Amino acid sequence: MPVISNTSPLLNLAIVDHLFLLPQQFGQIIIPEAVLAELKINDDLPGSSVLKTAVDCGQSRGRPIPRESPPTRTASGRIRSDRSP
Numbered sequence: 001m002p003v004i005s006n007t008s009p010l011l012n013l014a015i016v017d018h019l020f021l022l023p024q025q026f027g028q029i030i031i032p033e034a035v036l037a038e039l040k041i042n043d044d045l046p047g048s049s050v051l052k053t054a055v056d057c058g059q060s061r062g063r064p065i066p067r068e069s070p071p072t073r074t075a076s077g078r079i080r081s082d083r084s085p
Contacts, residue, residue, distance in 0.1 A: 002028040007038050014047030019054055031055070 003026040010031065013019045022029050031039075041052040 001026065002030050004030045004032065005035065006032075007035050010035070010051060011039060011047050014050040014054075017050060019047075019050050023054075029054075 003022075005022065009022065010019070010029075013021060036055070039048070039051055041048050041055060
């Protein structure tokens with residue numbers, strides 16, 4: 001099952017050279033474009049080369065993630081989101 005990741009787990013695991021744990025545990029890792037930009041994989045920073053290799057090899061991929069409104073509660077107390085009928 002693909003998962004969506006934010007910056008911290010990607011960067012911290014890349015710095016200690018254990019980024020392989022994410023695809024090993026979850027399969028495909030989807031990186032939102034904003035997170036990919038924040039990771040600065042083309043810069044000479046700790047973990048950047050490991051992250052760039054993972055993205056280039058297709059282990060992780062950047063893609064836009066649609067934003068949706070935060071969930072709200074209905075009068076009956078049910079949670080409703082943009083995806084609710």
